[in-house]
Amino acid sequence: MKILIILFSIISLNVFSQDINTRKKHFLTEKGVALSGYDAVAYFQGKPQKGKREYTHTQEGITYQFSSTNNLEIFKKNPSKYEAQYGGWCAYAMGSKGEKVDVDPETYKIVNGKLYLFYHTFFSNTLTDWNTDEANLKAKADINWEKIIKK
Template identity: 55%
Template structure:
């Protein structure tokens, strides 16, 4: 069976099973599964530490070191993942909040995008096939979540 067949099914199941009340993808109050959002921009995503935590808009963000923490505090918008850290492909294609694999990402035009990558489905592959249009659609869909 082709992976393309599994994408709609897996994204639907993910969206049903996961709590989607928050506009920030978080686990136990920590954004991005504890990964340092600044570290993505150096090309190597790394887990942060509670000792380098910053609370931003009610959510904790962990950082690898004080330097990354300071960079985030100075310019948080520069480092925040798009669409609250939910899957960029799912937001663009389905308008749904879907959990991600924090190690599956892409930086385009200085923006961090995260993607679902489990059970033989890597949505980054699908994103790359039509990124320009999916960004437009995802931006539009995300507004539905943030303008309530």
């Protein structure tokens, strides 16, 4: 029985480690920080803002910064609610091409309680494109993201 418990513990630890490595490999981070340092909870408060180094939390290998202790604690209670979809990559590009494309952290949309980020420059705003065919693009993006994280 002890051997089974030890074996189960080792397997569980290995699976958890693989999840962390997959996240580190596929999530968009800048200098090791997700969302270009923006506070994940602040998006849901309708005012994206940069987090601060003193309010940092690492969730399954991905580091986040927050603008306040309160937002940090909110995130810790339910991280999956606040993490950006598709590892923080452009939702439109994930849906239209299945590609990882950088984002403008201030170009976002919350749909059904989930955060989606988009590429935006002077000449191109992929949020506008996303809005023209959101349901189809989201369905494709979900499939494409699953393929990417299984690589």
